Amino acid sequence: MTHMGKTPPPKGPGFEPTLRQIPIATILPVKQLxxxxxxxxxxxxIAASIREAGLIEPLVVARAPGQDGTFILLDGHVRLHVLKEMGEETVTSLVATDDESFTYNKRISRLATIQEHKMILRAIERGVPEARIAAALNVDVALIRRKRTLLNGICPEAAELLKDKHCPVNSFRSLRKMKPLRQIQAAELMIAANNYTVAYTEAILTATDAEDLVDPEMKKETSGITREQAERMKAEMASLQKNIKLIEGTLGPDHLRLVVAGRYVERLLTNERINRYLEKNHGEILGELGRIVAGLSRPEPSSEGPDEADD
Known part of the structure; x- marks a missing residue:
């Protein structure tokens, strides 16, 4: 008997409820470093951090279909490589119940600033001294202290927007001088421009009205920027903010249509007859369709270069 019209059962949680110790030999990486x-x-x-403070972030794996006891690595390729070099036999892992539930990690090429901040806090909570963390990360202790207090004065909403972005530590210094609502607007501007540099956040700060600053008395003309330039910058950023809101309204549906269309093209290309026909008569079109399909899952290149690639 069919059940047409009934609401499908709700999808279960994306991960198993408890962490597991999994033999490293049973984990299959999905890419080669x-x-x-x-x-x-x-x-x-990363290697020094694991040696000094242990594995802070667990690996994320999914059960391999049809292979009992085997897992596919979704997130943590560098950590796994380090653990293998250290001779470890098991690793703490979070098991995803759906291997698509963590695909956003394909787009993360290294540890983001806020993620690193949380990693440092966890290490300190476990009793690891700041000096030891600094030695593990090969940085000065003063930088560890700045990263430990990274989110002091940053509103939760702005922190959530920037949680997977690679913002310089000093970019947060400008954000702290703004009130929460302006911090959110600044984070949205940074994301829209894909620009998280100190100079850009200082420019946003310069274009911020005194009433949107934590200390309005600190509002003063920045060296090298005239009042007219600051006013023009403020107008341009207000226009950009308005455009962001307009785009946000259509982003979800547009992305959904793109994914559906891309998957349809992908299915078409798996048809041998269609593939042969296009290859014979429309090779250029076939090449473009292939690039569309490849673009659906291609990770974005890291702005830090190959040495910074993480997971």
Whole structure:
């Protein structure tokens, strides 16, 4: 008997409720690390961190379909590589119940600033001294203290927007001088422009009205920027903010249509007859369709270069 019209059962949680100790030999990576990664500074920092403070962030895996006891690695390729070099046999892992539930990690090429901040806080909560963390990350203790207090004065909404972004520590210094609502607007502007530099956040600060600052008395003309330039910058940023809100209204449906269309094209290309016909008669179109399909899951290149690639 069919059940047409009935609401499908709600989807279960994306992860199993408890962490598991999984044999490393049963975990299958989904990509091979470039040979330059183990030679890079970021790799050395991650390796030193694991040796000094242990594995803070668990790996994320999914059960391999049809292979009992085998897991597919979704997030943590560098950490797994380090653990193998250390001779570890098991690793703490979070098991995803759906291997698509963590696909956003394909787009994260290294540890984001706020994620690193949380990692440092966890290490300190576990009793790891700041000096030891600094030694593990090969940085000065003063930088560890700045990263530990990274979100002091930052509203939760702005922190949520920037949680997976690679913002310089000093960019948060400008955000702290703004009131919460302006911090959110600034974070949205940074995301829209894909610009998280100190200079850009200082420009946003310069274009901020005195009433939107934590200390309005600190509002003063920035060296090198005239009042007219600041006013023009403020008008341009207000226009950009308005455009962001307009785009937000259509982003979800547009993305959904893109994914559906892309998957349809992907299915078409798996048809051998269609593939042969296009290859014979429309090779250029076939190439473009192939690029569309490849673009659905291609990770964004890291702005930090190959040495910074993480997971």
């Amino acid at each position: 470039p040979i330059t990664v183990p030679k890079g500074q970021k790799y050395a920092q």
